[in-house]
Amino acid sequence: MEMEHVTSTDDIRVEGPLKHLQQVSFAGPIALELGGSLPRVTCAFETWGTLNSDCSNAILVCHAVSGDSHAASHDADDAPGWWERLIGPGKPIDTDRYFVVCPNVLGGCRGTTGPSDPMPSAGTNGESRPYGADFPDITINDMVDLQRRLAHHLGIDRWHAIVGGSLGGHQTLSWVTRYPKSTKHCIAIATSSRLTSQALGFDVVARNAIQTDPNFAGGQYYDRAEKPTTGLAIARMLGHITYLSSEAMDSKFDPDRHDPRHIASSFEQRFSVGSYLAHQGQKFTTRFDANSYITLSMAMDLMDLGRSRLELMESFDDCECDFLIISFSSDWLFTSQQSCEIVNALTALDKPVTYAEITTIAGHDAFLIDADIDQYAPLVRARLSEHEPPPPETTEAEQLIMGLIPEGASVLDLGCGQGGLLAELRKRGHDRLIGVEVAQDGIHAAAAQGLNIIDCDLNQGLPAFIDQQFDFVILSETLQVVANIETLMEEMLRVGKHVIVAFQNFAHRSLREDYVTRGRSPRATGLYDHEWYNTPNRRFPSIADVHDLCRTKQAIVHRAIYRDSKNQCEIAADADPNLNADLAVLLFSKSSGE
Amino acid sequence: MEMEHVTSTDDIRVEGPLKHLQQVSFAGPIALELGGSLPRVTCAFETWGTLNSDCSNAILVCHAVSGDSHAASHDADDAPGWWERLIGPGKPIDTDRYFVVCPNVLGGCRGTTGPSDPMPSAGTNGESRPYGADFPDITINDMVDLQRRLAHHLGIDRWHAIVGGSLGGHQTLSWVTRYPKSTKHCIAIATSSRLTSQALGFDVVARNAIQTDPNFAGGQYYDRAEKPTTGLAIARMLGHITYLSSEAMDSKFDPDRHDPRHIASSFEQRFSVGSYLAHQGQKFTTRFDANSYITLSMAMDLMDLGRSRLELMESFDDCECDFLIISFSSDWLFTSQQSCEIVNALTALDKPVTYAEITTIAGHDAFLIDADIDQYAPLVRARLSEHEPPPPETTEAEQLIMGLIPEGASVLDLGCGQGGLLAELRKRGHDRLIGVEVAQDGIHAAAAQGLNIIDCDLNQGLPAFIDQQFDFVILSETLQVVANIETLMEEMLRVGKHVIVAFQNFAHRSLREDYVTRGRSPRATGLYDHEWYNTPNRRFPSIADVHDLCRTKQAIVHRAIYRDSKNQCEIAADADPNLNADLAVLLFSKSSGE
Structure with missing residues (x-):
C-alpha cells in the first residue's frame, strides 16, 4: 500500500x-x-x-x-x-x-x-x-x-x-x-x-x-x-x-x-x-x-519577499546564484503556485533557474519522505554535479533551427524535451538559454545536462517570461499537441524578438492521399504516429494554415525552410511546399526587421 | 472586487x-x-x-x-x-x-x-x-x-x-x-x-x-x-x-x-x-x-453512510425520492469528489438524480453566499417546479437517433446539452432517462426541463454508471471533442446494452476536397465551425475510422444510417458513405443480438 x-x-x-x-x-x-x-x-x-x-x-x-x-x-x-x-x-x-x-x-x-x-x-x-x-x-x-x-x-x-x-x-x-x-x-x-x-x-x-x-x-x-x-x-x-x-x-x-x-x-x-x-x-x-x-x-x-512579480523582482534583483525550485503537487501549505510566483520573477530577471513540480499525494511532508526525495534527488544531484552526461541527439528539425540562430543569441525552447537543442546551443557558446517542459522525465534529463528548465504547461501561456525577453523563442515539433495555439502564438511573439516554429505539415502529399483515398482521420507519421482516437496530437496544421495564422497575428515571416524528409531534400517556396514538404521551419517576428 | x-x-x-x-x-x-x-x-x-x-x-x-x-x-x-x-x-x-x-x-x-x-x-x-x-x-x-x-x-x-x-x-x-x-x-x-x-x-x-x-x-x-x-x-x-x-x-x-x-x-x-x-x-x-x-x-x-459505492448503494437502496446534489468547486471541507461518490451510488441504483458542481472561489461557505445561491437557485427552482419550459428543438442527428430507440427503453445521453433528445423521449413515454453534461448552461437548461442531469467530464469515463445499466447509451455530435475516445468507447459498451454514436464524417467529400485542393487542416462545418487553432474539436473521425474502432473494440454494428444533410437524402451503405455522407449514426453493441 x-x-x-x-x-x-x-x-x-x-x-x-x-x-x-x-x-x-x-x-x-x-x-x-x-x-x-x-x-x-x-x-x-x-x-x-x-x-x-x-x-x-x-x-x-x-x-x-x-x-x-x-x-x-x-x-x-x-x-x-x-x-x-x-x-x-x-x-x-x-x-x-x-x-x-x-x-x-x-x-x-x-x-x-x-x-x-x-x-x-x-x-x-x-x-x-x-x-x-x-x-x-x-x-x-x-x-x-x-x-x-x-x-x-x-x-x-x-x-x-x-x-x-x-x-x-x-x-x-x-x-x-x-x-x-x-x-x-x-x-x-x-x-x-x-x-x-x-x-x-x-x-x-x-x-x-x-x-x-x-x-x-x-x-x-x-x-x-x-x-x-x-x-x-x-x-x-x-x-x-x-x-x-x-x-x-x-x-x-x-x-x-x-x-x-x-x-x-x-x-x-x-x-x-x-x-x-x-x-x-x-x-x-x-x-x-x-x-x-x-x-x-x-x-x-x-517572512515577506512580496507576492506580485514586481515586488519579487525587486527582492531577487541582485542575486548572483542560480536557483533550483521544487514544489509538490499536493502541498496545500506551500503551494506550487507560490513556487511559480518566485520562478516567474527569477525568469523575468534572467536569473538561471530550474523549477519542477513533483507529483505526489504526500502533501507538504513530501520533502522529507523517502519516496518523494527519490523523485527530486536527481535534480539536486544534477545541480551540484560538475559532470554532464552526453547530450541527446538533435532531430532534423533542431538542426535546421540551429542554422537560423545567430551566435550569442538568447533562446527559450518551448517543449524542450530532454534539452538536445539547448545543449547544442550551449556547446556553441550561447549562455542565456532556458527550456520549458511539462514531462517529468524530460525535466530530469534536461536538468541532468545542467540546463535551466521550467516545469510549465504551454496551454497556460508563458507567464514566466516578460516582453521581448529572448532573442529567439523556439517551438519545435510541439505545435500539434497544443490546445490554445492562438494564445501561445501571441505569447511567443510577446516574449521573443523572433519566433521559430518547426512542425510536421499535415497537408503533405502522403497524408492528403491517405485522407482522400482511404478516407481516414489525418494521422501523423514517425514520432507522431498514434491511432486517431488516442493520439496526443490535437491540431493538424498545414504549412498554409500556419502562414495564415502568422498573418492573422500580424507576424512577418522572415525565413521559411521546407523539407521533404523522406527524400532528404529541400522544397523551394515556389514548388508547392504545402503539398510536397513534410517538415517546415518558419522564422517570424512582430517587427519587420529580422 | x-x-x-x-x-x-x-x-x-x-x-x-x-x-x-x-x-x-x-x-x-x-x-x-x-x-x-x-x-x-x-x-x-x-x-x-x-x-x-x-x-x-x-x-x-x-x-x-x-x-x-x-x-x-x-x-x-x-x-x-x-x-x-x-x-x-x-x-x-x-x-x-x-x-x-x-x-x-x-x-x-x-x-x-x-x-x-x-x-x-x-x-x-x-x-x-x-x-x-x-x-x-x-x-x-x-x-x-x-x-x-x-x-x-x-x-x-x-x-x-x-x-x-x-x-x-x-x-x-x-x-x-x-x-x-x-x-x-x-x-x-x-x-x-x-x-x-x-x-x-x-x-x-x-x-x-x-x-x-x-x-x-x-x-x-x-x-x-x-x-x-x-x-x-x-x-x-x-x-x-x-x-x-x-x-x-x-x-x-x-x-x-x-x-x-x-x-x-x-x-x-x-x-x-x-x-x-x-x-x-x-x-x-x-x-x-x-x-x-x-x-x-x-x-x-x-455520520457514516459508507464511502465505497457498494456501501453507499446499500444505504440508499430503499429511497423513493429524487435527488438534487450540489457541490462547490473550491469547497475543500465537503468536496465535489464526495458529492460524486453519493451521485455514483444513486445512479447505479437507478435513482433519479441531478448533480451540479458550481464554479466558485468561495469555498464551503458558498452555499450561504448570495452570488453562489444565484448560481444554484435555478436548479432548486427547477426541481420544485411543476412547469417545464418548451423543450429545445431536436437536431437532425437526434431525430435519427429517436427512430432507433424502441418504446420504453432506458437511455443515457452523453453530452446531452440542453436535453432536447431526452425531453422528446420523455414525451414519448420513456421514464428511465438520464443525461450527462459538463457545461453549466446545458445543465441548467436540461434541469429546467425536469430532466436528471449529471455534471461529469466524459474524458473521466463513466464512473457514475454500472455495467449494462441502460438499454441505450447515446453520444450525439460529441465524439469530436473527446480526448480519451478509446476509454469512452469501452465505457459506453460497458454501461449500455446498445450504443448509438452520431457524428459528423470528417472524410466527407467536401472536407476531403478542401484538404486536397486547399491543403488546410480538417475543419468542420455548421455547428462545429471554428479555426483550426481554436476549435474545441480535437478528433476528426471518418465513418471508416469509427467502423474500425468498433471492430477493434469487438463491437458489432447493427444499424448504420448515413446522411447527406445538404441534399437531405440518405446514402446507401454501398454508395461509399465515407465519401458521400456528412452525418453518420451507428448503432452497435458488444453482443451479437440487437
Whole structure:
C-alpha cells in the first residue's frame, strides 16, 4: 500500500541527544531586524565531510520549523537524520566532495540560543532565568545573520550551495536576497516568498492555542511544574493536518476511522485520526519548547519577499546564484503556485533557474519522505554535479533551427524535451538559454545536462517570461499537441524578438492521399504516429494554415525552410511546399526587421 | 472586487431573538441511536406559508452547524434569514406555494433541547441543573427522528422536499436513508456521506481546544462566572478557515495582511487574518454554547453512510425520492469528489438524480453566499417546479437517433446539452432517462426541463454508471471533442446494452476536397465551425475510422444510417458513405443480438 512509504515528519525524527553537535558563541550585542538585540548568542551545528583548502566546497543545509541540525548520520552507529536520503557519501549532497553544515536555527530549542536559554542579566555576572516571553521577536533574516557569523567562524566566505525545505527554504531565500553573492547555488524546496492567508490563519490559531493555555503563564513557565503542553500539543495537531494532503490522510485513516489506537492521553481518541493527532501532539511537547514554537512560527509568518512579480523582482534583483525550485503537487501549505510566483520573477530577471513540480499525494511532508526525495534527488544531484552526461541527439528539425540562430543569441525552447537543442546551443557558446517542459522525465534529463528548465504547461501561456525577453523563442515539433495555439502564438511573439516554429505539415502529399483515398482521420507519421482516437496530437496544421495564422497575428515571416524528409531534400517556396514538404521551419517576428 | 460579494456565514447571521419561533414538547423517554434516552424534548421551529388541505406541500429546511430556524424573514419588518435569497414568496422555495418548516436541531442552543437546557431530574418535580456534559451523544439520525415527531405534530406524513446544506445536507441524507418514503425530493447541498479524515481531524482539534479549556470544567460550566469562551473561540477560528477557500482568504486578507483591524481581544492580532479570526471567534461565543458545539460536531463526525459505492448503494437502496446534489468547486471541507461518490451510488441504483458542481472561489461557505445561491437557485427552482419550459428543438442527428430507440427503453445521453433528445423521449413515454453534461448552461437548461442531469467530464469515463445499466447509451455530435475516445468507447459498451454514436464524417467529400485542393487542416462545418487553432474539436473521425474502432473494440454494428444533410437524402451503405455522407449514426453493441 502506498501509505506504507509515507512517513510523517515526526516518525523519522531522532529523539536522542545530538552527539555530534558543535557549538560556538558570539559576543553581543547582536542587533535584530525588528529592533532590540541579543547580548550573546550560541550557535549549535553539525558538519559532515571536509572543508577544502580554498573553502569553496561548503554547503549549508537549513532545517524546517520542528527540525534540527541532525540532517544525516555521521557514521554507521549514528541515528539517521531527517535528510538521510539526500546527504552522505555518494549521495546527491555528497559528503565525499562537500563540507556540509547544518545549524540549529536561532530561536529554536536544540542548542542555538532561544527563549528557553538563560537570559544573561545586565549588570551582574551570573546567569538568570530563561528569556521566556522576553525573547525578542526575530525574523528569518536574523536566523540567516547568525548562520553568516557561523560561516565566517568556519572560514567560509561563499557557500557552494544553500539548501532547505519549508522554513529551511525561507532561509535559503533570505540568504540570497540579503546576501546576493553568498552562494553559487540556491536550492529552495516546498517553500514560498510569503505565507498564504490560509497558512497564516492556521499559525495564528496555533499560537492562540499556546498563549491562552493557562500554563503558558505569559511565557514564563520554565520554573513551574506545569508547562503549556496542552496548547503546544493542539498547535502541533493542527500542524500535522496541514503537512499532509487530504488524500494522504484518507489513505492513512479512513479505512479504520472508527478504530483508534488507544494511547494514554487526555485528548479525544474516538477516531483513528484523533488518536494519531493526540499521539503526535503529546510526543511533540516532550521535545519542543512552546516559546520556541511561537518564535519560529512568527518569524515564518513575518517572512515577506512580496507576492506580485514586481515586488519579487525587486527582492531577487541582485542575486548572483542560480536557483533550483521544487514544489509538490499536493502541498496545500506551500503551494506550487507560490513556487511559480518566485520562478516567474527569477525568469523575468534572467536569473538561471530550474523549477519542477513533483507529483505526489504526500502533501507538504513530501520533502522529507523517502519516496518523494527519490523523485527530486536527481535534480539536486544534477545541480551540484560538475559532470554532464552526453547530450541527446538533435532531430532534423533542431538542426535546421540551429542554422537560423545567430551566435550569442538568447533562446527559450518551448517543449524542450530532454534539452538536445539547448545543449547544442550551449556547446556553441550561447549562455542565456532556458527550456520549458511539462514531462517529468524530460525535466530530469534536461536538468541532468545542467540546463535551466521550467516545469510549465504551454496551454497556460508563458507567464514566466516578460516582453521581448529572448532573442529567439523556439517551438519545435510541439505545435500539434497544443490546445490554445492562438494564445501561445501571441505569447511567443510577446516574449521573443523572433519566433521559430518547426512542425510536421499535415497537408503533405502522403497524408492528403491517405485522407482522400482511404478516407481516414489525418494521422501523423514517425514520432507522431498514434491511432486517431488516442493520439496526443490535437491540431493538424498545414504549412498554409500556419502562414495564415502568422498573418492573422500580424507576424512577418522572415525565413521559411521546407523539407521533404523522406527524400532528404529541400522544397523551394515556389514548388508547392504545402503539398510536397513534410517538415517546415518558419522564422517570424512582430517587427519587420529580422 | 469579487470579494465584496463574498460574505461569510457569520456576517449574514441574525443576532436578535427569534420572534417567530414556535415550540412543541414531546414526552419521553425518547430513545437515542447510540443508547440512552432523553426524558422530554422540546423542538423549536419556524414556518412560512400555509399547509394545504392534504398536507402535501410541506418543505423541510435543515440548518448547518451554527445556523438556526431563522432561514428567512417572515415579513418586511423581520430580520433576513440565512437563506433569505432562496426562501420566500416567488423565490425558488416559494412560500406562496409551499409550507416551509425549519426546526432548530436537537443538541443545539436556539430553543430545541440541548446540553444547555435544564435536565429534568428523575424522582423530583422541579427542574435541576443543565445537562452539560451529561447530555447524551446524539447522531444525525436522532436529529431527524425529532424532526419526524415535529412533522407528525404538524400533520405532515410526507414532505414535498427536504433541503439542507452542510450539516443540513447530512440531515437530508439521514432522512431519506432512514425513512425512504418520507419525501418526494431530496436536495443535499455541500455535504457528504461521511467526513474526510482531514475534516474529521479539524473537528477533533476543535473539540480538544474546547474540552481542555480549564473553564470547560468537564462541561458543567453553566453556573460558573467563566465559560470556556477561549476554547470555543479557537474552535470557531479553525472552522472559519475551513469554510473559506485559500483563494478567497487571499482575496480578503492578503492585500492588507500586515494591517489588522484592531478589536478588543486577548487573541493575537498581528495580521489582518488574525484580527478577523479573533473577531469571529469571540462573536461566536456570545451566541453559541460550547457543549452544543461539541454535541453537534460529534454528531456530524459520527455520520457514516459508507464511502465505497457498494456501501453507499446499500444505504440508499430503499429511497423513493429524487435527488438534487450540489457541490462547490473550491469547497475543500465537503468536496465535489464526495458529492460524486453519493451521485455514483444513486445512479447505479437507478435513482433519479441531478448533480451540479458550481464554479466558485468561495469555498464551503458558498452555499450561504448570495452570488453562489444565484448560481444554484435555478436548479432548486427547477426541481420544485411543476412547469417545464418548451423543450429545445431536436437536431437532425437526434431525430435519427429517436427512430432507433424502441418504446420504453432506458437511455443515457452523453453530452446531452440542453436535453432536447431526452425531453422528446420523455414525451414519448420513456421514464428511465438520464443525461450527462459538463457545461453549466446545458445543465441548467436540461434541469429546467425536469430532466436528471449529471455534471461529469466524459474524458473521466463513466464512473457514475454500472455495467449494462441502460438499454441505450447515446453520444450525439460529441465524439469530436473527446480526448480519451478509446476509454469512452469501452465505457459506453460497458454501461449500455446498445450504443448509438452520431457524428459528423470528417472524410466527407467536401472536407476531403478542401484538404486536397486547399491543403488546410480538417475543419468542420455548421455547428462545429471554428479555426483550426481554436476549435474545441480535437478528433476528426471518418465513418471508416469509427467502423474500425468498433471492430477493434469487438463491437458489432447493427444499424448504420448515413446522411447527406445538404441534399437531405440518405446514402446507401454501398454508395461509399465515407465519401458521400456528412452525418453518420451507428448503432452497435458488444453482443451479437440487437
